[in-house]
Amino acid sequence: MHSRFPVVDQNMKVIGMITSKDVMGHEQDVLIEKIMTKNPMTVSGSTSVASSAHMMVWEGIEVLPVVNDANRLQGIVSRQDVLKALQMIQRQPQVGETLDDTVTNQLVLAKGKTKDEDIFRCQVTPQMTNHLGTISYGVFTTIVTEAANRVLRGYKKGDLVVENMTIYFIKPVQIDSVIEIYPKVLEVGRKFGKVDIEAFNDGVLVGKAMMMCQLIDRH
Incomplete structure (x- = not known):
């Protein structure tokens, strides 16, 4: 009514x-x-x-x-x-594509202010939202994990396994918004990496994450 x-x-x-x-x-x-x-x-x-x-x-x-x-x-x-x-x-199944695939495909590398700064942009599609029409916690987790994975590949070839992650979801992000992800490598060793990640929408901080990752060599 x-x-x-x-x-x-x-x-x-x-x-x-x-x-x-x-x-x-x-x-x-x-x-x-x-x-x-x-x-x-x-x-x-x-x-x-x-x-x-x-x-x-x-x-x-x-x-x-x-x-x-x-x-x-x-x-x-x-x-x-x-x-x-x-x-x-x-609910409609995407042929041959999971939600993680959708998020990964939406995440694109953009130019940072400095040559060594990596920025990733991701547009929020309907598949990434919850019942309120804002980006879901699970999707946000996937985005920051993928951004960390990509930036660590610049230091060491291989994959990562997240050992510990702390996420602060500060502000809801609406459908069709574009999120800018700023991953910053704090430490990287032979078998581990530590990444700090900030997410912005229209210049406003909407989320933060701190990740400790185990690095796995590809054979």
């Missing part, structure tokens, strides 16, 4: 939104146009589910009107509709 409704004119063009809270406390003969929220946010039929979820979470709204190119009302989409769609996407 919704508590937010679009207001349209005689041509079905969306001119505002009204909520039950807006109506409460007013006289019965007060016109809706006097208390509605004008110029509301809308989406079109071609807006992605991910973008709709981002708008809803970011703006704190439960319902968005769906309009055509002429701003005529076509329907509404609720946060519940969006979350159901995202969950369906997550």
